[in-house]
Structure formats: structure tokens, C-alpha cells
Amino acid sequence: MRTLIMKFGGSSVGMTAGLTQVVSIVLNEHERWDRLLLVVSALDGVTDSLTEAIQLARLGNQRGYRRIIANLRTRHFALADQLNLTPTEHRTLDADMDRLLYDMLTHFQRISDHLSEAEQLAVGDAITSVGERLAARIVAALLRQHRLRSVALDATDLIITDDKWGGANPLMEPTRSRLVDQLMPLLESRITPVITGFIGATLDGRPTTLGRGGSDYTASILAECASADAVWLWTDVEGLLTADPDEVSTPPQVIPALTYEQSAELAYFGARVLHPRMIGPLRTRTIPLQIKSVFKPQQAGTLVTDHIAEASSTLQAVTMIQGIGVHGSQSGILTPLLTRINEVFVEVTGAPIEVTISAQSSQESFICFVVPTTAGLDAPPTLAARVGEALARSATLSQWTAQIVQVITVIGAHFDTQHHYAADLMRLVEGLPLLAIARGPAHCSLSLVFAPEDSARALDHIHNYILGRRASAQR
Template sequence: MAASPGWPAESGRAPRRGSRSPDPFHHICCVRSARRSGEEPVSQSIEPSARRTQPTVLKFGGTSVADADALQRLARLVRRAYQSTRTVVIVSALAGVTDALLTAVDAAATGTGDPKRPRPELDALIERHQAIATRLARPQGAAGLGIALARARAEIAELLNAIAREPERRPALRDEIAAYGERLSAALVTAVLGAADLPARYVDARRCLLTDAAHGRATPLFPQTEEHTRAELAPLLDGELIPVLGGYIGATPQGVTTTLGRGGSDYSAALVGAALGAREIQIWTDVNGVLTADPRVVADARTIPALSYAEAAELAYFGAKVLHPRTLQPATDHGIPVRICNSRAPGEPGTLVTAQGVGRVGTVTAIAHKSGITVLQITSTRMLGAYGFLRGLFEVFERHRTVVDVVTTSEVSVSLTVDDAASLPQIIAELRPLGLVAIESDRAIVCVVGEGLRTTPGIAARVFATISDINVSLISQGASRVNLTFVVDNARAREVVQRLHAALFALEPADLDTAAAAGERMP
């Protein structure tokens, strides 16, 4: 790919710290609007001593950056945060953009069609960003972004052409193309904040988040990520600037673009927050926080005022869509509160996640479920009195980078669940020498979560009495002490969750209001 001004010269490689590669959007991201006569910029109207040294990280999901109205709300929220604390902004791609890019990748992988054919899907994607910039950014910022968008469109088209020509590079090319969603979103948000007289600065997230080379689900390299994040962002924060980064994306130490997996922008926010010792990580989405159940299943699901890290981790892992499953670990390790808020209703307190989960009411906090589960049962008399059997079994899943959710064992069998079936045929083939493998598809995991499960007797009896006419398997309790997990037929999962919610959440709304008032509200 030919180098273009302001963009990395080599496809797939992010500019490394200390390199001479210019910031892709530097020429538009320092532009701020002309102020009205006599009006001070926000950064100069606040005494430095009044702004907390520890930054607050604000992450905005796809629906919170979906259109011009959403970005205006975002600017107001960033302004509010910036008035009292140093602020870092992490953004997802605009709603639907990542899906559109990956659909284009899949189509290109078939190798059909003229490589030079028009690509209306790219034109629509670029025009969507440009239309928002034209409405919200100052003319100079919109024009600069327009130039960058045109270059991005040409580069994406060239990368799509390479997909068919270079099948061995498809995983890396897929990540690089997908990364444009967050990169363009971050540039657009920076221009919008600049037009609102907020001193925003675009930062290429690939200069901060270093990962391994597992394309599509890369694992961060934590010491390097902390070092690079501090080096990139601390000087900007010291200069009273607002760094704006795209979530979801990173790069290998060699500069090759990677992604953290779908929903990884939350994880990006947690990694940045941990590296900077943030006072709080805020996840801005389109719901009022974490709910007691999936509202698509339970119509009267309620917002949970506060959660412990352990509760939130279980809910995220077992189906709550508001948080990425890996988000909590960096926050837990550094004791950073995580707040989940609704960008469309910023006055709502949301859900605050801390070590203790203050302000909770009741024994059970929430019910999560995950559909589309496959159960594997491996039976072998070789387990009797043998050591090393389980190690060999789980090494199969490790080789195929497949996560196991629930595990139960007996003297001669192991039952476990997986929700990623991509490598299942290969896994089953490698398991067969270990024993007889039985497969059950179309299952669902149901997880009852609550700190009260640690100390309250009779919860399991109450749960299973409520669904006594429904077949249950793989019952697991005790590993984390805050959940009771079991497996049911996929077709009965909704009914199970609805029954349990009705039985376990008998509090009246007034009681929940009291609990919410006890929790800490938005600063």
C-alpha cells in the first residue's frame, strides 16, 4: 500500500512509540472551535487543583456513538466529567460499522467479483461518518476528517482486495479491516469534542495496547501495555488534554494490528484504567445498568444498584451483555470501581461495581443465562486411581483455544460445557483416545448469582423446587461461592429464568428504591 500523509505507511502495522510515523488524525484532532468573545476554554476555566489527579475513563459503546444526537450527548457527558477530573475517552465503532466491515471481509474471502468494482457498502459507511462530522464539527475539522475518511476508504478497499489474493494473511487482514471502525469513530469523536471546546486529542490505541498475535481474540501483554499506555497518555493528561482512543484494537510488539474479540472495547477501557490508576471506569451504554435478568426474557427485570467484582464477573461470563467477560479482571486487580450507565438517561445512578458491592438487597442478586451451549461427556475407566488424566483432557481445549464454562466430574467421567463450537470437530477427535465421548447440543447454562449464596442455607433447594418439573444437569456450586450454575435444554431456558426471577425477586419496587438510594450515585 502506498503511504499517504498522516497514515501508517505499512499495511497492518501500527506506528510504535518513538517512531517517526505521524499520528493518522493529528492534523484534525488538535483543531478546536473559535470561542465566543469573552468565553474561556473549559481547560482554562478550572483550577488544576480542582481537578482530581486520578483520571476517570469513560467508555462509550456503539449505540452511544451511533449518530449525531448520540455524539452530542457524549460531548455533554465528557464535559461534565472533565470539569472535575482528568478524563480519558474510549469509544466503540459506530453501531453496525464493525458488522458491516466484517461482512465485507467475508464477501471478499470468496474471491468473487472484480477487485476494482464499486463498493457501495464502503461508500455508505464513510458517508455516515462524514455526515455526522458535517453536522457537529467545525468546518476545518470536518474538512480534515473528510480527507482522512477518503484515505481510509481507499485503504479498506485495497485490504479487501488482498483478502482473496493472500489467504494465509486473512486473520491479520481481517483484524486490520475491523480496526477501522474504532479508529474512525475515535477520530470523529475527537473532532466533535473539539467543536464543543473540549481539548480532545486522538490517540492511536495500537500504540498503547500491546497483545500477542492471536488475531480475532488477542490477549494483552500486561506489562508492555501498562508501560506504553502511561507513556502515551500521561503527558496528555498532564497537559490537561482529553485522550480519545478506539477500543477493541491493539497491536503486537512488532506493530501488527490485532483485535480483542467482540465486545472488547470494555476490556480496552479496563486495561487503560488499570495502567493509569483510574479513580473510576465508566461504561456508557443504552441500558440503566446491570439488570436482575435479561429484559428480553423477563419484562420486569430491575436495575441492580451495586455489585461486587465477583458477582459482576459471573454475570458477565454467563450471559449479561452489558459487560465484556474480561473487563473486570484489570479493575479487580487494581481496586478500581466500574460504573455502568445509560448515556440516554445520565441522571440514573446505574450500577456500581466494587469489591464489596455496597447497597445490595436480597440473597440473590441476578439470574444470567447463556444459550447455544454444547455439553461433552468423556467417560473412561482410565480415570480410576490415575493422575494426569484431567491435565491431558484440558490440554486438548488449550491447544484449540476453546474456553470451558462448567465442569463436573465423577469417578469415571467428566462433563463440561463449551459455547464456542468452531473447533469442536477437532477437539472431539483428540478426546476420543481418552475415552467415550458423548455430545449434547442445544443446551443452555443458567446461573443464579449473589453474594448471599455464601452464607444463606436453602437457596439451592428453593431454586430446584421452583423448576422441579424441568430436567437439570451439570449442577455446579462452590467454585466461586457466589453462583449456582446448572444446564437445561435450550428450549426451556426462558421459562426457567422467568420462573426463578418470579420466585427469587419478591421485593417490592419501594424496597429496591431504598437499595438504590443506599448506593453511591454518580459523582
């Protein structure tokens, strides 16, 4: 039986215009597929608001976090009021949302009682999961209003993870067993489940989260475990773009197709449309991914699969992401330096250092550590300050300095053999101080590291070059 998983983002479910599109899309695809699963994010900005409320609770600011909860209640209830639900459906939805908010309030009170750091992280995951739970109930109620059998399901009952709070890892075998027991009977009865993105639970039932933007990851986990035929991500853009429109002067274009490797690199190095970890489960079972606009569903969007036509596999996109660069008058083995920086990354982000880019001479070294977008907007300046302080306090590492840098990454193909692309990029950034350059081992990414003040010009030059290459290929 053919199974489709569709994930809807916060911009789709956070307003009536978007929800109208969601209903239309779901009703249409329900007739075309044997099994249909929906995954939803929290309304736009809700997770950020809950994170802010957690910080206020840790400071003992009861009035502050209660104000945020009250505002979230008002926003969700106002949205429900605009859906023209039947009185019974409306009362049920309001009661469900009030229960979730009341339970969340008890979690905030626990934080105020000065829990240990580990306990605070666990309670924090329970709190930040509420946004998706509220959204799932709104969408399911709206679908029932349109005579589609639907039920909201918490992924805490489906996706089993470890206890790495804030960035949990799924345990696929127990998750697969849960799906067989709890999800498949619904699908066989032609009931459309609306599943909360972003969250899971440990084997003993404690809520966890999969990292910022983790609803995409939820969809791919479910796809692998349910042997889905396709995954569609519905967003507020028409697909993956050649660049972030907020960062370049020339309007970017939609990329028709990418490989799994290219999309994974694009996601890791800054594309916010995709969660960096979502590609892995899809690649395992060769499940195609389509990224489409909820407001322009007739557009093809971007297809991600294991193979794309050679003509479209050269230069695809350019991204920019912040990193932490360290420079010192030392070369050779740098294990003590890497160990200390890794400790700071774990303290600040909860995760170890991952991608590094380095340049060494006989007497000097420069090393760049990419800061994943899932770490949050405040992570780069915090990391730069904390790394700098840690190095300055060390008797053996005080010669090292730390700074924020920008990592510009070109996504393409065959960078291991088509060296003229690297030569062209060097000419494009002529005159701009280049701190480091590295080619990814999958041969589909080429990263250049610049100081923040030089990055905008470099990014613009490279993006215009990519658009020119695409135009030439289409002639």
C-alpha cells in the same frame, strides 16, 4: 491528580442524539476531573459488517466486500454531515476517514491474494480495528467543535499485546511505559484524548484486537496502567440488570451494586453489557466501575467495587448462555475426550475450552462447555456440529454425543453456606429435566444446565423468584 476514564458504546456514538449526550457528559465531567480519558467503540453493527466483508474477501467476492465498505463510508460521512462542523474541521475529518477506508481496502485485497491462515487472521484484526478508528475521529472532531481540546488516538500506539489474533492479551509493563511516554503529556496539558477501544498492537506494530466487546477491556487496561480513580461505562441501558429483558417475561430491574467477583461471573455467563476480561485489571487496583445510561446520566446506574452492603449481596441476577453438552456411557478419567473437544474449540473460536460443568455416575458422564459470548452468535451451532463430527469419527469416542444446551446462572453471594437458595432453585424448576448443576468456587454463582426447549421456563421462574426476594429485602 484525579483521573476518570469514560467508555462510550456504539449506540452512543452512532447517532446524533447519542453524540449530543456524549458531548454534554464530557463537557460536564471535564470541569470536575483533573484528567479525562475517553474510549469509544465502533458505531453499532460496524464490526459485524467488517467481519462479514472479511468472509466475502476470503471467498473472492470482491463486489460483496466493496459494497459493504461503500455502505460504511456513506454511513460515517452522513453522520459527520449532521454534526455542524466548521468547514475546515469537516474537510479534515472526511480526509482522515477516506484515508482509513482506502488503507482498509488494501488489506482486503491482500486477503483475496490467498494468504496463509495466520496471515489472514492478522490482516483480519487490522480490518476490524477500523470501525473504532473512524468513531474516535468523529467524537474528537465534535469535541473540538465545542471548544474542548481533544485528539483521536489509536490504541495501537498505546496498548501492547501478544500476537493472539482475535483475542490478544495485553502486556501491561510495556503498555504502562507507552502511556507514560505518549499519553501523560497530553493529559498534563489538559487535552482530552479519544482512544480507540477494542484494539492494540504487538511490539513490532501489527494491529491486534482484544475480542468481541473489547472496548470495555481497553478502558480497564488503561485504568490500571494510568492508575485511574474511576471507570464509567456509558451504555444504552441504565446499568446492569437482573436479567436480559429480551429473555424474560417480567421487566428486569437495575442492580444498584455488585462486587468484582459477581460482575465477572455475570459477564462471563452471558451479560453483554460487560466484557468478561475487563474486571481483572480493575480488581488489581481496586478501581470502582460505574455502568450508566448515556440517555439518563442523572441515574446512578450500577456500581462495581470490592465490597457491597450485606443487605444487597444475596440474589442479584440470572443469566443464560449457550454451551455444548456431551453425554456418553463412560466415567472416570476423560482426558482423550477433553483433548479432542479442546482442539475443536481452538479451531472454531481461536480459544481453548474454559468453564466446564460436569455430572458423573458410575457408568455415565455429562460435561458442559460454556461458549463465551465473545465467540460470536454462530459459534454454538458450529461447535455442536464440529464436536459431534469429531466424536463420531473417533474409534474410541464414538459413544459420545454432542448437543447445544443452555446454562442458566444465578448471581448472588454465600452460596457455600446459604444452601436454602439451591433448595429454592430446585423447587422452582421442578418437573424440568436438569442436566447438571454446579456452584462457582467464588461462592457467588450457581449454574444449572438445561436443554434449549426447557430453558425459557426455568429462566422465567428463577427471575421472578429473584425479583420477589429483592422486593422482600426492600420492605
